Amino acid sequence: MKYSRLLGAFATALTLLAFIPLSANATDDVLRVGTDATFPPMEFIKDGQRTGFDVELIEALGKQMNKKVEWIDIGFKGLIPGLISKRFDVAASAIYMTDERRKVVDFTDSYFRGGLAVLVLKDDKTINSPADLVAGKKVSAQVGTKSIAYLQEHYPGVKVVEVEKNQAMFDLLTINRVNAAVTGRPAAAEFARVEPRVRVLDEGLTTELYGFAMRKGDTDLAVQMNAALQTLRGNGEYAALSEKWFGAQE
Known part of the structure; x- marks a missing residue:
């Protein structure tokens, strides 16, 4: 397979991973989130402000976790290297939970099915x-x-x-x-x-699961985010966001 560009990013990420402690976590009151806000309706800029399903979901998760969300804009191919080099704590940009990416980052539970x-x-x-x-x-x-x-x-x-x-x-x-x-x-x-x-086209190429990416071993943050996501699913906030952006389909 001709993975040269994609695997190049993973190789860079693996190199960075070797020099970063696995215990790194978000600060107590701030959640730094990297995104490429060029992918409506998931994340994009409207009237000078970030918006979209991912953006509003992350903001809702941050509220549940008692954390202020701080956004960092970055091109999509820089998300994983930027995450591992500690530019931010979470990457939220309609990221597929692929086996290749799981080699260098961890993911939350899936929050959306696409392809x-x-x-x-x-x-x-x-x-x-x-x-x-x-x-x-x-x-x-x-x-x-x-x-x-x-x-x-x-x-x-x-x-x-x-x-x-x-x-x-x-x-x-x-x-x-x-x-x-x-x-x-x-x-x-x-x-x-x-x-x-x-x-x-009616016929798609693949079926994929989206997840929010975190550094390998950042289990405390993963537990917090998964718990917050479960709360949003249970209290109706997730369903409301889904209906707003996709017509109530997950």
Whole structure:
């Protein structure tokens, strides 16, 4: 598998891990959270403020834990290295709980089920299912995400066009520079909602679980966050956020 860019980030993370004590925890009253706020409806900037499902969920978790949330903005590919180098305590950015990532970070319990989806132009009748991603097709995907490695392994004939930001991936599709874009289904559905020229294929590529990432061995923080998440599920706050951002579907 052509994991060069993705595994490069993991290699960096592993190197950092060797020099960092495993007992590092968030301070008593502050929870520092790293995010790449370019992925609506999960995390994005609106009117100069961070918002989205992940953002509001983290804020609710912080309140349950009696911690003030301090946000740190960082590109997606820098989330795991930044987490391990102690720039922040938690990474919250629609992160899939993959086996590769579990090698270098721990996760909370899963808080959302999603997966990779394919976006195409509505008037493109040549791509109606993932099976139509054949040799010669160009597909945009964001660096540091599972999308790139998945496409390279399962669709080796397509040309993967790597971009730094989610919006750039969408822009390439709308100006017809690529034939498709692959990203998480929540972001794909949100973009299709506001951009009438595109559609999301009904058939997805994968089913994934999202989790909030923490440094290896930070068990106290994991216990606190999981307990807070369970409380939010029990008191209706999680359901309210889900309905607000996804129409009451988890």
